[in-house]
Amino acid sequence: MKDNKMMKENDISKIIKSYAGVLIFAALFIGVVTLFPERKEIIVNESSKYFIEMLLIIPAVMLSIGLFSVWVSKEQTSKYLGKESGIKGALISIIIGSLPTGPLYMSFPIASSLLKKGASMLSIVVFLGACACLKIPQGLVELKFMGLKFMAIRWSFSILLIILMGYIIERVIDVKK
Amino acid sequence: MAIDFLILNLLVLVALGISFFKSKEKTSKVVKIAFKSLVNTAPYIIITIVIIGIMQGFIPNRLIAEYLGEKSGISGILLASLIGAILYIPAFVSFPLVASLIEKGASVMIGAAFITSLTMIGFTSMPLEIKEFGIKFTAMRNISSFIAAILIAVIMGVLI
Numbered sequence: 001m002k003d004n005k006m007m008k009e010n011d012i013s014k015i016i017k018s019y020a021g022v023l024i025f026a027a028l029f030i031g032v033v034t035l036f037p038e039r040k041e042i043i044v045n046e047s048s049k050y051f052i053e054m055l056l057i058i059p060a061v062m063l064s065i066g067l068f069s070v071w072v073s074k075e076q077t078s079k080y081l082g083k084e085s086g087i088k089g090a091l092i093s094i095i096i097g098s099l100p101t102g103p104l105y106m107s108f109p110i111a112s113s114l115l116k117k118g119a120s121m122l123s124i125v126v127f128l129g130a131c132a133c134l135k136i137p138q139g140l141v142e143l144k145f146m147g148l149k150f151m152a153i154r155w156s157f158s159i160l161l162i163i164l165m166g167y168i169i170e171r172v173i174d175v176k177k
Numbered sequence: 178m179a180i181d182f183l184i185l186n187l188l189v190l191v192a193l194g195i196s197f198f199k200s201k202e203k204t205s206k207v208v209k210i211a212f213k214s215l216v217n218t219a220p221y222i223i224i225t226i227v228i229i230g231i232m233q234g235f236i237p238n239r240l241i242a243e244y245l246g247e248k249s250g251i252s253g254i255l256l257a258s259l260i261g262a263i264l265y266i267p268a269f270v271s272f273p274l275v276a277s278l279i280e281k282g283a284s285v286m287i288g289a290a291f292i293t294s295l296t297m298i299g300f301t302s303m304p305l306e307i308k309e310f311g312i313k314f315t316a317m318r319n320i321s322s323f324i325a326a327i328l329i330a331v332i333m334g335v336l337i
Contacts (some may be wrong), residue, residue, distance in 0.1 A: 018220035025227045032231055039234040047230030050273050054222055057182055058215065060189040061269070066211035067192055070203050103267070105302035112309035125318060132322075133296040138268040144182055145276040146288070149337065154289055157332050161325040169317050 057144045061137045065100045068136070072099055074110070081114055081127060089123040090163050097130025100137050107131040121173060122166040129162030218269055225270035229277045242282035249287070257287045258326045261294030262319075265301045268292070285337050290330035297322035 029047075033040045077096045084092055101107060111124050111131075134155060142151050197204040245253050266274070275288040298319050299306070306315045 015216065015220075018217075022220045022223050025224045029227045029230070032234075036234070043230045043234035046233035046277070047226050050226050050229050050277065054226065054273065057185070058218075058222065059211075060182070060186045062211040062215045062218075063189050063193055063207065065214050066207035066209070067189075067196060069210050070207045071196065104296070104299055105305050108302070108305050108309045115310075128318065129297065129322070132299075133268075133293060135268065138272070140182075140185060141269050141272045143185070145272040148181075150285065150289070150333070153333055153336050154292070154329060157329050158293065158325070161328060165318070165321045165325065168321065169314065172317060173314055 053144065057141055061140050064140065065137050068100045074101065077101070078110065078114055081119060081123060085120045085123065087163070089120055090126045090166060093123045093127040094130045094134065094159060094162070097127045098134045098136050098139075100135060101131060104128070104132045121170040122163075125166035125169050126162050129158070129165060133158050133162075218267060221267050221270050225266070225274055229274060233277065233281065236281070238282045241278060245278060245283035245287050247284045249284070253284070253287050254290045254327055254330045257291040258294040258323060258330075261291040261326065262298040262323060263300050264295060265299070266295060268296050271295050284334070286330040286334035289333040290326045293326035293329050294323060297325065 029043075033043060077099065080092055081089075081096050083089075097107070101110065107128055111128055114127075115121070115124050139151065139155075142154075146154075193204065193207065196207055243249065245257060249256075271292055275283075275292060279285060279288055303315060303319070306318070310318075
């Protein structure tokens with residue numbers, strides 16, 4: 001209970017801080033544009049170009065986060081993670097890791113509790129890797145800005161390397177705990 | 178060009194429609210969560226866009242091409258991976274940032290290295306990782322992620 005309340009206060013102060021950051025950057029933007037009128041056009045043009053592109057994609061990204069977190073619960077995901085071992089477990093870990101479960105630091109406690117429940121080291125490493133660099137909502141933004149070819153190559157080789165990392169770390173570190 | 182994310186938006190809308198059809202309650206929760214994550218990410222998006230704009234206005238293409246372009250080779254990849262490992266930027270905004278750098282002459286492989294190390298390595302979250310998994314695991318995971326960033330960059334360079 002207490003923890004929960006503290007978390008919320010922490011969240012709010014974080015949001016306030018980030019919006020203070022926005023004000024600072026807005027001031028910087030206005031300052032730069034007024035001080036260097038000859039660069040105004042290019043700066044305003046480029047910013048608004050990227051702003052519009054973000055605007056077109058962000059609602060879909062946020063709604064997909066909402067959809068996943070409501071229809072796919074954390075309990076469901078962790079039930080499937082760690083049940084299977086070997087390459088099948090690794091593939092399931094990738095799928096679950098790519099669902100929006102929050103930022104990477106949120107996945108450490110999840111992964112560690114799964115490890116204690118008997119998930120394999122391979123699954124854990126693969127899950128963390130997928131959580132970090134293979135998120136579906138972020139993938140929408142990647143597709144928009146980097147294109148399909150970039151995304152396809154990056155995703156497929158990331159998957160290969162993450163699984164390889166998992167096998168190596170599993171070899172080196174015993175799961176005694 | 179606009180077609181792809183028209184389809185994307187449509188897909189999400191259809192999913193939202195199905196969700197609404199199945200449960201109104203859950204769907205209002207969906208919208209609430211979506212709004213909350215928008216509130217959380219919006220500052221980063223705005224700040225990144227300002228940075229992109231100012232960067233486009235002031236940093237000459239020549240400079241970007243020199244340090245992050247095709248010719249910068251392995252030192253450019255190492256630099257990008259290192260910066261990515263230290264920085265903490267949400268992946269959402271790293272993609273437009275990298276796209277704008279590429280537009281100014283940075284190479285695609287360096288962009289890939291940056292994105293990989295940025296997302297896989299967390300300097301700021303290392304204390305938490307050590308607490309949950311120990312130093313050995315954390316060191317191994319982060320070092321191998323760094324190597325993975327470099328490998329992905331090289332593969333990208335060969336394939337694109």
